[in-house]
Amino acid sequence: MLKSTAAALxxxxxxxxxxxxxxxxxxxxxxxxxxxxxxxxxGTERPAVFYVTIRxxxxxxxxxxxxxxxxxxxxxxxxxxxxxxxxxxxxxxQIVIAPIDAVSLEPGGYHGMLMDLQTELVEGTTFPVTLLxxxxxxxxxxxxxxxxxxxxxxxxxxx
Amino acid sequence: MxxxxxxxLWVAVAVALVGVGALLWHAxxxxxxxxxxxxxSLPDEAGTIHTAADFRxxxxxxxxGFTNCPDICPTTMAEVAQVMDDLGPExxxxxxxxxxxxxxxxxxxxxGEYLEAFHPSILGLAGDEAATQAAVGSFKVFGERHxxxxxxxxxxxxxxxxxxxxxxxxxWLRQFEYGxxxxxxxxxxxxxx
Numbered sequence: 382m383l384k385s386t387a388a389a390l391x392x393x394x395x396x397x398x399x400x401x402x403x404x405x406x407x408x409x410x411x412x413x414x415x416x417x418x419x420x421x422x423x424g425t426e427r428p429a430v431f432y433v434t435i436r437x438x439x440x441x442x443x444x445x446x447x448x449x450x451x452x453x454x455x456x457x458x459x460x461x462x463x464x465x466x467x468x469x470x471x472x473x474x475q476i477v478i479a480p481i482d483a484v485s486l487e488p489g490g491y492h493g494m495l496m497d498l499q500t501e502l503v504e505g506t507t508f509p510v511t512l513l514x515x516x517x518x519x520x521x522x523x524x525x526x527x528x529x530x531x532x533x534x535x536x537x538x539x540x
Numbered sequence: 541m542x543x544x545x546x547x548x549l550w551v552a553v554a555v556a557l558v559g560v561g562a563l564l565w566h567a568x569x570x571x572x573x574x575x576x577x578x579x580x581s582l583p584d585e586a587g588t589i590h591t592a593a594d595f596r597x598x599x600x601x602x603x604x605g606f607t608n609c610p611d612i613c614p615t616t617m618a619e620v621a622q623v624m625d626d627l628g629p630e631x632x633x634x635x636x637x638x639x640x641x642x643x644x645x646x647x648x649x650x651x652g653e654y655l656e657a658f659h660p661s662i663l664g665l666a667g668d669e670a671a672t673q674a675a676v677g678s679f680k681v682f683g684e685r686h687x688x689x690x691x692x693x694x695x696x697x698x699x700x701x702x703x704x705x706x707x708x709x710x711x712w713l714r715q716f717e718y719g720x721x722x723x724x725x726x727x728x729x730x731x732x733x
Contacts, residue, residue, distance in 0.1 A: 420614060423657065426649045430610035461611045463718055468612045468701035472688070488615040489719055495610075496691075529657045530618045 404434075404536035405525075410517040411439030412478075416485075416534040417524040419495070421504040429453060429502050431493030431510055431524060432534070435476075436483040444515040445476040445484075450524075452508045453495035460491050470494070475515075488532060502526045577710040578602075580675035582639060582665035585652040590637075590665060592710050598635045599713075599732060600706040601725075604681055606642030606697050607654050612718060614658075616703065621659035622722035623729065630733045631661065639675055640666040641699045642685075679704060679712075707732070 406415040417433040429452070437443045448456045458473045476491055478484045486492050493510070502508070507523040514520060527535055580602075581591045592600070601620060605613035617638065624631045638655055640646040643666035646654075651664035667675070681700035688696045701718035703725070713732075716725050 420610075421657075423650070423653055427608050427654075428610050430614070459611070463701055466700055466702055466715075466717070467698050468718060469686070469698040470609070470611065470691075470696055472691075488611055492611045494691075529614060530621050532615055532618045532622075 425498040429495040437478040447513040454497035578679040582667035617658040
């Protein structure tokens with residue numbers, strides 16, 4: 382009885398710590414991709430969003446030139462731009478990550494727009510996204526689907 | 541000599557009167573500007589028309605957006621949802637309103653269900669082109685369609701990204717720029733409630 386109580390107490394302290402787990406990270410060459418997240422969708426009619434952090438530990442520019450994912454047939458890179466209080470979203474061909482720098486695709490800035498959504502994104506699930514880098518090649522990362530109300534990644538950066 | 545001083549003093553009085561008059565006029569103009577009452581008359585998903593006058597007595601938070609917007613609109617609605625949660629019992633005195641600048645598509649895809657996922661209190665309005673343009677014009681905001689082959693449906697919308705706050709008498713109080721944290725908005729509202 383005491384042993385199982387002790388075990389339960391240990392679990393009770395450890396489990397909450399795993400709730401804010403470290404971000405999933407994938408490194409390839411000089412590029413580390415982490416904290417990939419998206420928001421849940423209602424059905425498949427509206428485009429989904431994709432956010433991620435990219436770190437370049439190399440000595441020269443790296444470029445993200447596209448993304449691919451099985452959940453959407455037309456994924457594209459976009460940038461939200463605020464000009465004089467009006468917001469506009471524009472398609473971008475590439476996102477540059479300078480040497481020894483990190484760039485985040487995040488709310489209000491760069492983001493992936495997952496159009497032609499093939500499957501509803503359900504909160505709590507993950508789906509793979511492949512980031513296409515000019516030099517480092519394709520890097521695939523599991524993307525966490527957060528609630529529609531999410532404003533930031535739900536994991537903690539290991540940095 | 542005394543005569544000159546007297547003249548100079550009278551000139552000073554005249555200048556002061558003109559100065560005060562100008563200040564009063566300016567203050568009056570400012571008050572008129574502050575009494576700017578934006579209007580809207582738009583249906584919700586059920587077809588019931590809502591106008592700004594319906595919410596007299598409450599503070600109204602208005603956002604112009606469209607639901608096919610994957611980044612700015614959900615982020616702002618998430619902030620609004622957080623504010624409504626954080627206000628607790630005072631939330632009953634605030635009405636968040638989402639006015640669609642892309643009403644045809646938003647009505648088709650279910651505006652109510654989408655907004656409910658953020659917070660049940662957010663009222664979604666989507667009218668016809670004329671009523672939408674009237675609201676956009678009345679708030680002096682910006683909402684424009686751009687043909688864009690790389691966007692779903694072949695077009696995207698530019699729109700004002702701010703949250704607009706109306707007071708209990710319907711007057712425009714202030715706007716919150718995109719990205720204003722929920723905590724700041726909540727703090728501002730709590731001071732007013």
